[in-house]
Amino acid sequence: MSVKPNDILRHANWLQSPGIQAVFSAIEQGGDEARVVGGAVRNTLLGHAVPDVDIATTALPNDVMRRTADAGLKPIGTGLDHGTITVISSGYPYEVTSLREDVETFGRQAKVVFGKDWMKDAERRDFTLNALYVDRHGQLHDPLGGLEDCLARRVRFIGDPDKRIKEDYLRILRFFRIFAAYGKGEMDPAGISACLRQRDGLRHLSAERIGHEMRRLLQAPLAARALRMMNDCGLWEIATGGLARLENYDALRELEVYAPEILDPELGLLVLTGFVREDLERICDRLRLSNAERKRMKKAWAARKFLKKSAGFPSAASLIYDFGRQGAMDGLLAFWSTLRARQKADDHQFAELLANIRVQPIPEFPLKGADLIAFGHSPGPKLGDLLKGLEDQWRISGFSLRKQDLITRAEGLL
Secondary structure (H helix, E strand, O other): OOOOHHHHHHOOHHHHOHHHHHHHHHHOOOOOOEEEEOHHHHHHHHOOOOOOOEEEEOOOHHHHHHHHHHOOOEEEEEEHHHOEEEEEEOOEEEEEEEOEEEEEEEOOEEEEEEOOOHHHHHHOOOEHHHOOEEOOOOOEEOOOOHHHHHHHOOOOEOOOHHHHHHHOOHHHHHHHHHHHHHOOOOOOHHHHHHHHHOHHHHHHOOHHHHHHHHHHHHOOOOHHHHHHHHHHOOHHHHHHOOOOOHHHHHHHHHHHHOOHHHHOHHHHHHHHHOOOHHHHHHHHHHOOOOHHHHHHHHHHHHHHHHHHHOOOOOOHHHHHHHHHHHHHHHHHHHHHHHHHHOOOOOHHHHHHHHHHHHHOOOOOOOOOHHHHHHOOOOOOHHHHHHHHHHHHHHHHOOOOOOHHHHHHHHHHHO
């Protein structure tokens, strides 16, 4: 690296902001220290965006609450029992956690004490590239030698991988997700072996925690590689209850040049299920997907099924009318990926249809029941049948029939 890590961190916008400096000033009293730790440091060194900033401190939780409040900031005891305070400064939330040491560990539930030892705090974290700290002046602190791993984009557990995983079995999924987001080269063999040995621990995790981690993994650049290794280790089956259709997913990820939507977890999960309706329902339940996520996946499933059965390429307008713009795009991308996996896709034809779907106005049926009633048709079930028949004629015309054209046809049927 031509630019030194300290120089990169020192000039980071988030570290120079008055908001975070106010937090530092409030906490660092009576000899206490505070340092940013983990993702913000890692992402800054690797040139990634920094969505949030976590701060570790030698100050006790109650002292953090009192000092930040006295400084005019807004502390919220979001995890006070575990030593975590959310401090709002200049409208931005900073998660401040007192240094901790594990005394006893029961899966994810660890009995901790608060301390002053930065090394012990680092040793209880997950991966070496996440055990990096920076003080308010931009000085990097690297108690475990994680900087080298970070710059080389190596994802390694801290200390004994089996022990780290037993502390929280979600770290199995985090190992693959962090690699998918930041990794380079081959995955760490010791980490993979530990995940394989401890894989049954995934069965003890809540569906919500697994679902949250899997969504983030599917959005990462190396998701396809990570998922292939997960599938080979039997981890995907434990997490989701089924096997992954990796050939289709690989083909989907190759379509990113045409559509950034391929990174959306709903589309990725749909393709990984192989479009089997029972598997779709299962994965929605296993990962506790929201109603909105389920609705999007099911609409994409229906659009893909329609495209598969179509004799030729339907128009963009008809796809949008039947499935909505999002459903039409998702269904097309899902269908495209399956054909591409078998080397049967005409990329130019698919790309042209996708481009049309993006800009095509959604057709709006110009006729209403009130229009027919005004011309003498009685309300009732037959009115609905007539409207449906006229709508079918309008669709067959390519949505070109105007309101007056439809009324004229209706008059001929009355």
